[in-house]
Amino acid sequence: MKHTRPLIVGNWKLNPATIGAAKKLFLGIRTGLGRKRHEVDIAVAPPFPFLPELERLSPSGRISLAAQDVFFETTGAHTGEVSLPMLKSVGVSAVIVGHSERRARGESDHEIYKDVSSIFNSNVTAIVCIGETTRDDNGNYFSVVEAQLRSVLRAVPKSKIKRFVVAYEPVWAIGTGAVATPEDVYEMKLFIQKILTDHFDRKAAAKVRIIYGGSVKKKNAKALLEQGKVDGFLIGGASLKAKEFVDIITIANDYEPTSV
Ligand code: PGA
Numbered sequence: 568m569k570h571t572r573p574l575i576v577g578n579w580k581l582n583p584a585t586i587g588a589a590k591k592l593f594l595g596i597r598t599g600l601g602r603k604r605h606e607v608d609i610a611v612a613p614p615f616p617f618l619p620e621l622e623r624l625s626p627s628g629r630i631s632l633a634a635q636d637v638f639f640e641t642t643g644a645h646t647g648e649v650s651l652p653m654l655k656s657v658g659v660s661a662v663i664v665g666h667s668e669r670r671a672r673g674e675s676d677h678e679i680y681k682d683v684s685s686i687f688n689s690n691v692t693a694i695v696c697i698g699e700t701t702r703d704d705n706g707n708y709f710s711v712v713e714a715q716l717r718s719v720l721r722a723v724p725k726s727k728i729k730r731f732v733v734a735y736e737p738v739w740a741i742g743t744g745a746v747a748t749p750e751d752v753y754e755m756k757l758f759i760q761k762i763l764t765d766h767f768d769r770k771a772a773a774k775v776r777i778i779y780g781g782s783v784k785k786k787n788a789k790a791l792l793e794q795g796k797v798d799g800f801l802i803g804g805a806s807l808k809a810k811e812f813v814d815i816i817t818i819a820n821d822y823e824p825t826s827v
Contacts, residue, residue: 571776571798572606572607572608573606573607573608573776573792573798573799573819573820573822574607574608574610574732574776574778574798574799574800575607575608575609575610575799575800575802575812575815575816575819576609576610576611576612576633576661576663576694576734576778576799576800576801576802576806577596577610577611577612577802577806577807577812578612578633578635578663578666578780578801578802578803578806579592579611579612579613579614579635579806579807580614580635580668580803581614582614582807583807586616586617586620589613589614589617589620589621590617590620590621590624592807592809593611593613593621593624593625593630594624595809595810596611596630596809596812596813597624597625597629597630598809599809599810599812599813600629600630600813600816605629605816605820606820607799607816607819607820608631608799609629609630609631609816610630610631610632610633610660610661611630611631611632611633611806612632612633612634612635612661612663613632614635615634615635615649618632618634618654618657618658618659619657619658622657622658628660631660631661632657632658632659632660632661633659633660633661633662633663633692633694634649634654634659634661634662634663635663635666636649636662636663636664636666636669636682637649637650637651637654637662637664637682637685637686638650638682639651639678639681639682639684639685640685641685650685651685651686651688651689651691652689654691655689655691659691660691660692661691661692661693661694661732662682662686662691662692662693662694663694663696663734663801664679664682664683664686664693664694664695664696664719665679665682665695665696665697665715665719666696666736667696667698667700667736667738667741668741676714676715676718676719677718679695679718679719680718680719680721680722681722683695683719683722683723684722687722687723687724687727687730690730691730692730692731692732693723693730693731693732694732694734694778694801695716695719695731695732695733695734696734696736696780696801697712697715697716697733697734697735697736697759698712698715698735698736698737698738698780698781699711699712699737699738699739700738700739701738701739702737702739708737709755709758712735712755712758712759713758713762716733716759716762716763717762717766720762720763720766725767725771728767728771728774728775729774731775732775732776732777732778733759733763733775733776733777733778734778734779734780734801735752735755735756735759735777735778735779735780735797736779736780736781736801737781738781739781740781740782741780741781741782741803742782742803742804743781743782744782745781745782746781746782746783746784746787746791747779747781747795749790749791749793749794749795750794750795752779752791752794752795752796752797753794753795753796756777756795756796756797759777760772760773760775760777763775776798776799777797777798778797778798778799778800778801779791779795779797779799779800779801780800780801780802780803782804783800783801783802783805783815784805784811784815785805785811785814785815785818788800788815788818788819789818789822792818792819792822792824793822793824796824799819800815800819802815
């Protein structure tokens with residue numbers, strides 16, 4: 568089967584503190600990547616106010632810009648919200664939706680469904696985060712992940728399936744240093760693929776990139792690709808260090824899957 572081109576996304580969250588520091592980080596990544604062609608799709612998701620400046624620093628679009636969230640309405644009386652057309656107008660080509668830190672602040676499956684619908688009305692990629700808060704011995708976490716995934720699938724048209732990315736992010740592994748084992752990640756990838764196959768069909772499901780997030784570092788990236796068989800990463804903490812982020816991109820670039 569054809570190897571899926573990996574996707575590596577840096578989620579900067581509420582970092583860094585200033586536009587100056589954001590430009591420095593972005594340029595550090597750009598310089599670190601050098602002129603070498605990478606067989607990897609690369610994106611960073613900075614805080615909203617930094618997007619226009621960073622777009623100017625990436626004229627070739629080699630590092631794509633992603634947003635950390637979106638609001639499904641396009642205009643109107645919605646204080647504090649940011650719409651998809653606004654994001655597109657400053658160069659955003661992918662949006663992270665349903666991150667656990669947003670769910671923890673009250674974002675519901677239904678709102679996430681509406682956000683995903685608004686994304687698929689345009690030609691932007693949706694990176695939908697799903698993941699359990701805890702693991703137990705009874706496998707209840709599978710039903711949590713299944714419910715989160717199924718609640719957005721109706722918003723994903725089969726004709727646009729290539730722009731649908733699922734980020735499996737077990738909440739207990741985010742920012743904690745406690746990474747899921749590659750075996751657990753692979754098991755969850757197969758489970759997610761099965762749900763996608765049930766909903767669409769095998770051919771369409773194979774086009775969805777399933778990436779992993781949760782304490783991804785240079786030291787665990789290879790095993791997560793090799794044994795976890797994920798199609799890339801959503802990286803928080805390690806994406807704030809240009810060298811570490813570029814090292815992970817290089818690992819993904821050099822990784823040759825033996826079987827898929
Ligand atoms: P982390 O964050 O890499 O710092 O664990 C991942 C995420 O929240 O997307």
